[in-house]
Amino acid sequence: MIQRRQILATASLMALAPLSRAQAFPNRPIKLIYNFAPGGPGDAISRYLAQQMGAILGQPMVVDNRTGAGGAVGILAAARAPADGYTLLYSTVTGLVQVPLVTKDEGFDPFASLTPVMGVGVTPLAILAHPSVPANDIPGFLDWARQQPKGVDVAGAGPIIEVTTALLAREARLNLVYIGYRGAAPAVQAVLAGDVKLYLNVPSSLTAEHIKAGRLKVIGVTSAEPSSLFPGGEPISKHVPGFVQEINFALYAPAGTPADVVGKLREALQKVLTEPGIAERFHLQGLSLKPIGPTEVSKVARREDTSIRKILETTPVKFGG
Incomplete structure (x- = not known):
C-alpha cells in the first residue's frame, strides 16, 4: 500500500x-x-x-x-x-x-x-536621390534612368535592399547596379558626396535630416499607398504595376x-x-x-x-x- x-x-x-x-x-x-x-x-x-x-x-x-x-x-x-x-x-x-x-x-x-x-x-523603402539627379518623381526617374548608358548605381546595405533593387530593375526594365555598404551611414555618405546617385533604404532620422535640408530628395516609396514615413513620396507601383515591397x-x-x-x-x-x-x-x-x-x-x-x-x-x- x-x-x-x-x-x-x-x-x-x-x-x-x-x-x-x-x-x-x-x-x-x-x-x-x-x-x-x-x-x-x-x-x-x-x-x-x-x-x-x-x-x-x-x-x-x-x-x-x-x-x-x-x-x-x-x-x-x-x-x-x-x-x-x-x-x-x-x-x-x-x-x-x-x-x-x-x-x-x-x-x-x-x-x-x-x-x-x-x-x-x-x-516601406524609398528611393532617395542626390540633388543632381534631374528627376523629382517616378516618371521622371524612369525616363532618366533608362537614358543612362552604363546604368545607375544604387547604394544600400543588406540583402533585403539588394533583392529589392534587383526586383525593381526587373519590373521596371532598368539597368540598376547595386553597390553594397556595411551600414546605412556609409551608404548615405556615398550619396551625399555624389559618388552614387541613388540610395534605397528604410526611413530613419539620419535620412529625414538630409531630406529636410535638401541634401537628399524622395523620388518614390515601395509601399502600395503613400507613407507618412516618407512625406511626398509617390508609390512606385503607380508606374511599375505590382511593385510593392514592405x-x-x-x-x-x-x-x-x-x-x-x-x-x-x-x-x-x-x-x-x-x-x-x-x-x-x-x-x-x-x-x-x-x-x-x-x-x-x-x-x-x-x-x-x-x-x-x-x-x-x-x-x-x-x-x-
Whole structure:
C-alpha cells in the first residue's frame, strides 16, 4: 500500500511539473537578439520592446546585437538557442527567408526553425536621390534612368535592399547596379558626396535630416499607398504595376518553445503595443505599428519566400558577397 501511494504521488508530481514550469516563467533574465548593429532605428525599437516587456514579465530583458552575414548570424543564433523562452529574436520576416540563400545553410528552415510570437510593424523603402539627379518623381526617374548608358548605381546595405533593387530593375526594365555598404551611414555618405546617385533604404532620422535640408530628395516609396514615413513620396507601383515591397518586423522564439510560454510572451508584447503613444514612438523610428498574429506572420514569410525565389530565377543576386 505504501509503495502504491508513493507511485501515485510521484505520478501526480510529474503531471504538475509542466504547469509549475509555466507558472514559473520567467524566473531569470531574457535575452532578445537583434541581428543588426546598435544605434539604428531597429535597435532603438528592440531596446524599447525589451524594456517594456521586461517590466511586464517581471524579469530584465537584455538586447544582444548579433551582427554578420547580412543579419543571418543573429537569426541562426536565436534558432539554435534552447527552446525555453529565454532567448528571443527581433528581426525582419524577409531576413529569415533569406538566411538559406545568404549562408547556404541547408540546416536552417525559416518556417520550422523559429516560432513567430507576433508581428510588430511594417516599413516601406524609398528611393532617395542626390540633388543632381534631374528627376523629382517616378516618371521622371524612369525616363532618366533608362537614358543612362552604363546604368545607375544604387547604394544600400543588406540583402533585403539588394533583392529589392534587383526586383525593381526587373519590373521596371532598368539597368540598376547595386553597390553594397556595411551600414546605412556609409551608404548615405556615398550619396551625399555624389559618388552614387541613388540610395534605397528604410526611413530613419539620419535620412529625414538630409531630406529636410535638401541634401537628399524622395523620388518614390515601395509601399502600395503613400507613407507618412516618407512625406511626398509617390508609390512606385503607380508606374511599375505590382511593385510593392514592405519590410515586416516580428518577434520570434526558437522552434519548440512551449506554447504557454509563447502565449505569455505574446500577451506581454500585446500590452506594449497598445500603450498610449506607441504608434507615434514607432513612427519616429521609421516604423508603422502593425500588430499581427503568428499565422499572418507565417503567411507574410511564405509570400516573401516565393517572391525572392522568383527573382533569383532570372536575376543574379550576390547577397553582399
